[in-house]
Every structure is written in structure tokens, then in C-alpha cells.
Amino acid sequence: MSASVYIHWFRQDLRLNDNPAFLQASELGCVLPIYIFDDINAGEYAMGSASRVWLHHSLTSLSESLGGMLSCYRGDASAIFEELISRFDVRGVCWNRCYEPWRIARDTGIKKMLGEKDIPVYSYNGSLLWEPWDIVKSDSSPYRVFTPYYNKGCLQYEPPRMPVTKTDKAHFEKDNASKTIDELSLLPTIRWDKKMVLHWKMGELGAQNRLKTFLHEGLNSYIGGRDMPGKCSVSRLSPHLHFGEISPHQIWHAAQAVSTGTVEKLHIEGFCRELGWREFSYNQLYFNPELPKKNIRPMFDDFPWESNDAQIEAWQRGETGIPLIDAGMRELWQTGYMHNRVRMVVGSFLVKNLRMHWHHGERWFWDCLFDADLANNSAGWQWVTGSGIDAAPYFRIFNPVLQSKKFDPNADYILKYLPVLTRLPVEHIHAPYEAPQDVLRNAGIVLGEDYPHPIVDLATSRKRALEIYSSLSS
Ligand SMILES: Cc1cc2nc3c(=O)[nH]c(=O)nc-3n(C[C@H](O)[C@H](O)[C@H](O)COP(=O)(O)OP(=O)(O)OC[C@H]3O[C@@H](n4cnc5c(N)ncnc54)[C@H](O)[C@@H]3O)c2cc1C
Structure with a gap:
């Protein structure tokens, strides 16, 4: 049996800053940071070709930030956990919650399996400003219209938590039996991706730089400008947000902190409202797991x-x-x-x-x-x-x-x-x-x-x- 470890399972939180579950793992003890490319449980929602390309670069960047200590796997996450438990003295598993129906089902199963082995799971909210189940109408039913959802539901609820700071004290274990990022085979065999990636800087630093650029150059023309595709008035943060290279909390508070002297309140509120639309999508999916398939009407x-x-x-x-x-x-x-x-x-x-x-x-x-x-x-x-x-x-x-x-x-x-x-x-x-x-x-x-x-x-x-x-x- 090798070292005692706390696993931090990176999923849609490929960053070190404002990562509550990663912070918890780092504070508990020696961290085994892992990523599992689980195209088994995902079924028909396995990542598309472009997403896999992004993931490859994002993992590369994350692994560099971890000093090469990220352990990667491909396959059924439950089986991989069973296998890790047989080789490591796993004291606990930390993750930030995911909200897609297939991930909820899978994570629930893994949590049960870990519980049966007396391994605690520490789960956090790392990717939504408000938990879907917290924003419901007074009769506990989900909102069906965005404006009351946002104005009465979200804005009247507790404000989004402040970003958590990262610890510098973390120490890591690496699994020598894990795969390299290349071995995950995320890049296409015919390399159509080479020109596409030049438009982006994947990874946590790229996301932070994108946010800074937007706050300086785009936010002050967001309302009005956000509808003009030829203008640089939108943030283009969506892929960074999807992979969790940046959290919505970091974006929300950075936008709120911009001096209203230079950027009118109107633009800041309008931009944060769009983050609200993202929340509304997650709220809809949570309460209607069939959203990707079935007409709601x-x-x-x-x-x-x-x-x-x-x-x-x-x-x-x-x-x-x-x-x-x-x-x-x-x-x-x-x-x-x-x-x-x-x-x-x-x-x-x-x-x-x-x-x-x-x-x-x-x-x-x-x-x-x-x-x-x-x-x-x-x-x-x-x-x-x-x-x-x-x-x-x-x-x-x-x-x-x-x-x-x-x-x-x-x-x-x-x-x-x-x-x-x-x-x-x-x-x-x-x-x-x-x-x-x-x-x-x-x-x-x-x-x-x-x-x-x-x-x-x-x-x-x-x-x-x-x-x-x-x-x-x-
Ligand atoms: C048919 C269709 C499919 C879409 N598919 C996706 C998708 O797969 N992934 C995705 O992230 N967005 C999707 N959107 C929503 C939206 O188009 C993108 O989020 C937005 O264009 C991202 O650009 P941005 O980061 O520059 O947005 P900004 O205007 O800078 O907004 C900031 C953030 O707010 C959120 N946001 C903005 N507009 C919306 C919106 N209408 N709905 C939900 N969230 C929003 C995004 O997270 C975005 O990054 C889709 C919209 C339509 C109409």
C-alpha cells in the first residue's frame, strides 16, 4: 500500500484559484490530484471533438501549474476509483459538484461506494453562483420565467460567495500508473485543430487574462455592443467557464469591483445578468433532466x-x-x-x-x-x-x-x-x-x-x- 492521500478529483474546475474542493484537499493532507476522462458514463453526452481539443490544452496547463503532479485516467470513473482505493490509502475524496444528469447519477453511485468503505466525500459548489435547489419559488416549484428567477430568486438570495484564496502549502502525490495527457488521445488524428486553437489561450492564466482584457476593453460597451458580432464587446469567457478555468464567482466579483466611475453600472449589471442566464440554464437542467432531449412544451x-x-x-x-x-x-x-x-x-x-x-x-x-x-x-x-x-x-x-x-x-x-x-x-x-x-x-x-x-x-x-x-x- 502506498502513501495516505486525499484525492482531489478535477472535473469542470480546471483551476487552482477559487477552488473550494481543492483547497479542502490541500488542507486535509497530501493530495493526489486526478482527472478522469470518463466517456463511458457520459454516453451520448461524451465530449464533442472541439471540447476534447480544449480539454487537452487545459489539462496541459493545469498539470504545469501542479508541477507535473496531475494523474490522468480514461474510462469508467467508478472502476478507476475502485482501483485507486486498492493501491492507495485514500483518506477522503474532494470534488466540486457537477450538475449534468449523467454526472449526478455517476457521482451519487461513487459517493455511495466510497461511503461503504468509510471514505468521506467532501463536495462543494465551485461552478454556480447559486445552487439550483436554492433558487425556487415560494411554493418550492422551479421558476419558469427568467426575469423573476433572476430578480426575485437570485438577487434576493444571498450574494455569490467571495472567491477563496489558494494555499501555497499543498503537497502532492502522483500515481506512476496513471496516463499522460497525450495518452488520453483527446487530439484528432487529422489535425484540423491547429489553426482553431490560435484564437485562444487555454488554461487558468489564459482565462484570467481574458477577463482582464474584457474588463478593460469590452465591459464599457457591453450593453448595445453585446449584440454586435463585429465588435469586441463580449467577454468570450464561455469555454473558460465551461471547463472551470475560471469560476463565475471570480468573474462576478471582478465585474462588480470595476469602478462605476469608468464603467456605468448599466454595463456591469447587464453583464452579470448574462451570468444569470447561465445559472438559469443550469436551474432548468436540474429540474428538467430531460432538457437535452425532450421538448419542454x-x-x-x-x-x-x-x-x-x-x-x-x-x-x-x-x-x-x-x-x-x-x-x-x-x-x-x-x-x-x-x-x-x-x-x-x-x-x-x-x-x-x-x-x-x-x-x-x-x-x-x-x-x-x-x-x-x-x-x-x-x-x-x-x-x-x-x-x-x-x-x-x-x-x-x-x-x-x-x-x-x-x-x-x-x-x-x-x-x-x-x-x-x-x-x-x-x-x-x-x-x-x-x-x-x-x-x-x-x-x-x-x-x-x-x-x-x-x-x-x-x-x-x-x-x-x-x-x-x-x-x-x-
Ligand atoms: C442555440 C444556442 C446554443 C448555445 N450553446 C451554448 C453552449 O453550448 N455553451 C455556452 O456556454 N453557451 C451557449 N449559448 C449561450 C451563449 O450564446 C454563450 O454563452 C455566449 O455566446 C458566450 O459568449 P461570451 O462568453 O462572450 O458571452 P458574454 O456575453 O461575455 O457573457 C458572459 C457569460 O454569460 C453566460 N451567457 C451569456 N449569454 C448567455 C445565454 N444566452 N445563455 C446562457 N449563458 C449565457 C456565458 O457563460 C458567458 O460566458 C448558446 C446560445 C444559443 C442561442
Whole structure:
């Protein structure tokens, strides 16, 4: 039997600062810090391709911060714990809670198994500002509308706890039988990821730097700016938050601490409110574990969804002939991220103009997003469809051309991802198919060759979607 250890199980908390469970393990004694890539219990929610790439880099960074003492494993977490217990004198296991239904089920089983062996589990809240079960209505039922959830539920509850400081006294044990990060095989065999990662700095330090940059350069134009995909007004913290390289508590308190002399209260409150939307997604998932699969509004179960592989592929590849849609899908493909406004517009286009089931979009985002997150992604797709809790009504169909003219008036965002349209006068970039032939010719564009014809007529498809919707609701 080797040394007596307290295991800290890193999961969605890949950081050393403001990590309550890691702090507890460090204070209890010698820490065996572990990460388990558990694609067995995850089932169909095993990490998508982009997430695995992020994870590889994030673990590399974490391992460096731990002086190379991180022990990694791949497989069923319960079996790995059984095996660790047979080789180490495990005095306790510390973790920060996860909220996805499959993780809750798995962790409950592991906690029971450890309890039967008299090994205590110390669990903490490391990734939500408020526990889902704490924010409920006065009759203990979950909120179904965001504004009262946030204003009456969250803001009237205790304020988010202050970040905890990290200890410098921790000492570690490493399992020589563990895998290296490379042996987890997270990177793709065909290396499509190399350019994508250049847009990001994964890891705790990268997350802290991103926050600092945003607080200095983005926060003061957040309200208004957050809807403009061509501006640098959003934080792009979502993948860092998803992997727990930074906690929402650190972000919340850093934003609140910005002097309101330089940044109006309006922007700070607006930004924190978006963190509230993240909380609301987790609240929805906690109380509706079927959120990733099942329409919350059952009337959508009868919707006659279309099935057209060519159209789905055109949407995925950013070849729909509608520039804002194509720019968004290419941003996703090239950077592993898509601006929130554009997520809403490409989602509406898929579900309403093309009338494809939202599962197609949810799965594609799951595979391509660096911030792919079960709670936010499921809630986001149900919101876009109108099938979810406090969702956009189905009849509110975004017109991608009007959205583009309003939120990307100079086409800065579109041209970044569709440089082929550069020579078109700006007023025609939003809908090249409406440009006169001589304008297209002068810009060197042949529709169908240099840039696609639209795969669907926006007005007709909108009308058809509304007809179907009213037949369902009547
Ligand atoms: C169809 C669809 C799918 C989505 N899938 C995901 C996903 O898989 N993972 C994910 O993290 N977000 C998802 N979102 C929510 C949102 O688009 C992203 O959180 C946001 O774009 C992240 O960018 P940011 O960090 O610059 O946001 P900022 O505007 O800087 O906001 C700060 C943080 O607040 C949270 N936040 C902001 N907007 C939202 C929102 N609408 N819903 C929930 N949380 C929000 C995020 O954690 C974000 O990092 C989805 C939205 C839609 C419409």
C-alpha cells in the first residue's frame, strides 16, 4: 500500500484559484490530484471533438501549474476509483459538484461506494453562483420565467460567495500508473485543430487574462455592443467557464469591483445578468433532466420536421447563401465559438426557415463549440425553437438579412468570414442574391460559383413555418 492521500478529483474546475474542493484537499493532507476522462458514463453526452481539443490544452496547463503532479485516467470513473482505493490509502475524496444528469447519477453511485468503505466525500459548489435547489419559488416549484428567477430568486438570495484564496502549502502525490495527457488521445488524428486553437489561450492564466482584457476593453460597451458580432464587446469567457478555468464567482466579483466611475453600472449589471442566464440554464437542467432531449412544451412533439441532408450540410458548412448565417457557421468552424446573437439567428434559420429539428443544431454545436455545455446548449436550442422554458415564441422568426443590417451594418463580421464578398458595396453584402447583375459582375462574383444561391426563400419559408405553427396551436 502506498502513501495516505486525499484525492482531489478535477472535473469542470480546471483551476487552482477559487477552488473550494481543492483547497479542502490541500488542507486535509497530501493530495493526489486526478482527472478522469470518463466517456463511458457520459454516453451520448461524451465530449464533442472541439471540447476534447480544449480539454487537452487545459489539462496541459493545469498539470504545469501542479508541477507535473496531475494523474490522468480514461474510462469508467467508478472502476478507476475502485482501483485507486486498492493501491492507495485514500483518506477522503474532494470534488466540486457537477450538475449534468449523467454526472449526478455517476457521482451519487461513487459517493455511495466510497461511503461503504468509510471514505468521506467532501463536495462543494465551485461552478454556480447559486445552487439550483436554492433558487425556487415560494411554493418550492422551479421558476419558469427568467426575469423573476433572476430578480426575485437570485438577487434576493444571498450574494455569490467571495472567491477563496489558494494555499501555497499543498503537497502532492502522483500515481506512476496513471496516463499522460497525450495518452488520453483527446487530439484528432487529422489535425484540423491547429489553426482553431490560435484564437485562444487555454488554461487558468489564459482565462484570467481574458477577463482582464474584457474588463478593460469590452465591459464599457457591453450593453448595445453585446449584440454586435463585429465588435469586441463580449467577454468570450464561455469555454473558460465551461471547463472551470475560471469560476463565475471570480468573474462576478471582478465585474462588480470595476469602478462605476469608468464603467456605468448599466454595463456591469447587464453583464452579470448574462451570468444569470447561465445559472438559469443550469436551474432548468436540474429540474428538467430531460432538457437535452425532450421538448419542454409537448406541442412541439407533433411538429412535422423536415429531413434534408443537403440543406443540413449547407447550414453546417456555412454555404446557405445567406451571409450572416454563413459567417456564423464559419466562425464556429474556424474558431470553435460563435457570437450569441448569431447563434440565435442561425438557430432560428435551421429550425424555422429550414424546419429541421433542433436536435440537428444541438448535436452540431455540441461537436464544434469549445464552450459546448449541456445546460446552456440544450436551453439555448429550446429557447430558439420556442419549445423551452421562457423561450422565444415560435412565431418570432428572425429575418437574417434584417438582423445582419441592424447588428452588422458595415458587414465587418460577415467579411471576416466571407472575404469573397469584399468587393460588393456594403448595402448588397447582406443579401447578395438581391444585387443587380452588373453590381455582382463588378465585384467579381458569380452566384452559384463564388458564393451560393440561397438554399431557401426567406419569405416563403417563414410563411410556411407560421402556417404549420398555427395549425398546431389551434
Ligand atoms: C442555440 C444556442 C446554443 C448555445 N450553446 C451554448 C453552449 O453550448 N455553451 C455556452 O456556454 N453557451 C451557449 N449559448 C449561450 C451563449 O450564446 C454563450 O454563452 C455566449 O455566446 C458566450 O459568449 P461570451 O462568453 O462572450 O458571452 P458574454 O456575453 O461575455 O457573457 C458572459 C457569460 O454569460 C453566460 N451567457 C451569456 N449569454 C448567455 C445565454 N444566452 N445563455 C446562457 N449563458 C449565457 C456565458 O457563460 C458567458 O460566458 C448558446 C446560445 C444559443 C442561442
